[in-house]
Amino acid sequence: MTKEGKKIYFLTPTDEIGASSRYRVYQFIPYFKNIECEIYPFMNKETYQSFKSGKMKSVLFKMPLLLGRRWKQIFQIPKKSVVFVHRDIIPFGPMILEKILGLKKCQIILDLDDAVYCNEIEEISSKKNRFLYKLKYGTRFDHAIKNASCVICGNQYIEKHCQSLNTNTMIIPTLIDTDLIQFQSKNFHHKELVIGWIGNPGNTNYIYNILKQVDIPRKTPIKFILIGARKFDTSIFQHINIEFYNWSLESEYEILRKCDIGVMPLNDSEWSRGKCGLKLLQYMAVGIPGLASAVGVNQEIIQEGKNGWIVKDNDWNQAVDTVIQNQKHLKEMSSFCREYVEKNYSIHRYITTYDHLFQKYLKEASK
Secondary structure: OOOOOOEEEEEEEEOOOOHHHHHHOHHHHHHOOOOEEEEEEEEOHHHHHHHHOOOHHHHHHHHHHHHHHHHHHHHHOOOOOEEEEEOOOOOOOOOHHHHHHHHOOOEEEEEEOOOOOOOOOOOOOOOOOHHHHHHHOOOHHHHHHHHOOEEEEOOHHHHHHHHOOOOOEEEOOOOEOOOOOOOOOOOOOOOOEEEEEEOOHHHHHHHHHHHHHHOOOOOOOEEEEEEOOOOOOOOOOOOEEEEEEOOOOOOHHHHHOOOOEEEEOOOOOHHHHOOOOHHHHHHHHOOOOEEEEOOOOHHHHOOEOOOEEEEHHHOHHHHHHHHHHOHHHHHHHHHHHHHHHHHHOEHHHOHHHHHHHHHHHHHHHOO
């Protein structure tokens, strides 16, 4: 199978049900041909969904079991191993287990795809989970960043912070498996504009703010397809048709193909500037142009008029009008979207980078 000492241990917050763990770790595993991989997720599907739904009592009830299992996993990892930590080992509190791996002389590769080190959490938390989010994010990450053998950063904004603590950093953006996600030429709607959004229930406010702006009469009817959003009363919106879809790993891209364009609204904040643009890449992978706030990496991914449009000053009303005026161009933009992802954000572009990185630290660990 693989040679002794050619194993990488991956520690993730969730199993593949969590988008971050899926796109930063799980989707790569089949492509690491020369390395044996062992993955230890902290939360399974059920616990993760309870956390995202704000069912804190259920999460807290399971926490002793999750913590006990995590400690056991850390002590099972042999000394001088290579350990890939996506975000953190335990999702709150001091980085004790990272310190234990350091004492075991492990080579730790830390992977960050959000500005998890910032203390600004009001944007992403609710009253129900605010206390846990304060334990989950913030300056506790600075210890892990400082002591990692290498820090993989999802964008330049994250790297800038990490380099102030650790000079051994590199950028690998969030990527798409273009073999798994097939591109199909699609017919765009002309009698209406179908706008898509994909996300988790906690981020529903982002899309709600768009709906309030664009709820005005137009010659071209508008329909929103919301995947994974928290359901709300749609009767207050008189000029928009809204459809809700439950998120599932099996159907997310099939549903996205029903849309003409996808939106990625953000606030201009420290947290949002650390986002890696996954929504835009998902849209473009199936040939849907993106419409995104002028924040962070969105401005790098979007090439105005080619694979989407940047929404300046969060004026979504004007942005939607721009798309309507360019509906006839959406089909030709579709092919460019897919080609753009294949060229710049396909996992195949970075498999060799990962392989070289892992081989380097496997060699370091064997000394």
